[in-house]
Amino acid sequence: MTNSTRVTFLGPSASFSHQAALNSFGKSVNLFPSVSFAEAFSAVQNDSADYAVIPFENSTNGSVVQTLDLLADRQGLYKDVTVCGEYFLTVHHCLIGGKPTAKEKYGSITKLYTHPQAWGQCDSFLSKHFRGVERQDVSSTSKATEIVSKDTSGQTAAIASRLAAEHYNAVVLEENIEDSADNTTRFLILRNIQSARTASASVNLAGDVASAKTGSKTRKTLISFMIEHSSPGSLADALSVFKTHGLNLTSINSRPSMLRPWQYIFFIECEHVPNSSIHDTLEELKSICKSYRELGTWIDGLPFPNCV
């Protein structure tokens, strides 16, 4: 990969997607935020980015429907967008201030800022040190950090990542204040399947990241499909194809098809090793589905095996 590799992530700057992009690609690439999920997909489709890093699933909150809906691509806007990798980021929160404040001085902090989801993720810490303190919701943890970074009175603090603190030159007062040690977000790495620039690099990227962390060469493939809703057992038939070929499913999701109410587009992800029967499996699946699209194959980034 050259230094001019362009990687977009779901913004704002210093978001968790930014962290995932940094961890996946390092600091030498050209990293820039997209203001929305759709903008990140467009950037890859229109070749204004080589890669996009977007959240796909959180271990506590479940699937990210915005990503599923863009992968469903009901209007055919993102025909060339394909998944080429994944990155698992453990979500750590910090208490961040505009100036250093010792623990025994937390009493001087009278207002806290963060994204609504983060309050619940740091409940024990907040109950212990900040009971009854005013809470202000903001649109992102990054924004919360920006706000408190400008206040050196010692009366405000944000809950956000270390990256956000570094980005805004704010002070980390305390690290790992989250309740759950294993709150993890899985990010997908997208590329354009027509791009010669990323065709070889992406495999190496995914391989390097995955094998360095896991030693695994297991691959994952993501497929979207629709089935004939008037035919009973169609979904069971589709899933049976994977079982017959001995392939594990690692996730299943459904979203409205938007073609007719109460009909769905399904997303299935399976794992396989090199030289497995994945090709035959997908051909068989294709033959029994009303619509079918392969959304990408990449090297497993998960440090432990799992299947559904």
Place this chain on the structure above:
Amino acid sequence: MTNSTRVTFLGPSASFSHQAALNSFGKSVNLFPSVSFAEAFSAVQNDSADYAVIPFENSTNGSVVQTLDLLADRQGLYKDVTVCGEYFLTVHHCLIGGKPTAKEKYGSITKLYTHPQAWGQCDSFLSKHFRGVERQDVSSTSKATEIVSKDTSGQTAAIASRLAAEHYNAVVLEENIEDSADNTTRFLILRNIQSARTASASVNLAGDVASAKTGSKTRKTLISFMIEHSSPGSLADALSVFKTHGLNLTSINSRPSMLRPWQYIFFIECEHVPNSSIHDTLEELKSICKSYRELGTWIDGLPFPNCV
């Protein structure tokens, strides 16, 4: 059912859940709002309501995860809550003002209020008549109506339901301004399985509603279960049980198990007719699942057949 039947719905007053509750139970029951999904579940569990009406799925936006997470009942708080019916409500929006305003006077309206989701649902109408007009997000369409009902200047309007207009004595300026004629929300009706008060009434309720509208006596059953994630093909096996017994699946959902990251609790809904093999099917399913709970059986409220 007596007049003292207590029915709670997801508030605020004049919400779409309120409309679904009115359509299902009529005006003679004691209807009251719950401020949250959890409060509606608690009301049924604690017997402060006989029934609760909550949204489960929208034909455009998909499943309502708050409802799935409460049905998952990971802390065992809602052991006796069971689904006893469903109601399909087509979502219609109106343009609502504090005083009558003719169409040719829409130019005097300089500010619009609604819930963020409703803007997108009325895009064509708004583009035609209110291009560039200021939009103010509020927490509910009901709240939007309350705000404009107090303004008789003719300069503000809300997008909300006819029920909201009636509730706040506001004026419906135009009806059915939504883009899609088939944007439908499915509501579940909950009762307490221990309650003798609702044991017989609920079946009649669902039966009356469903058969009056559809002539159908098809029933639906909702089950939640977890499978052994280390065993390949477990989900395919679980779904095959339904296929083997000739039962159609009508929905499938998954949410994080919260026991371990990347393990899931599944929700499956199937349809069956009286004297079908549903009992054997569920016994077989139970025998192969790690955990299993029947969440209720009710008479199908959908006016057309569908299966996955």
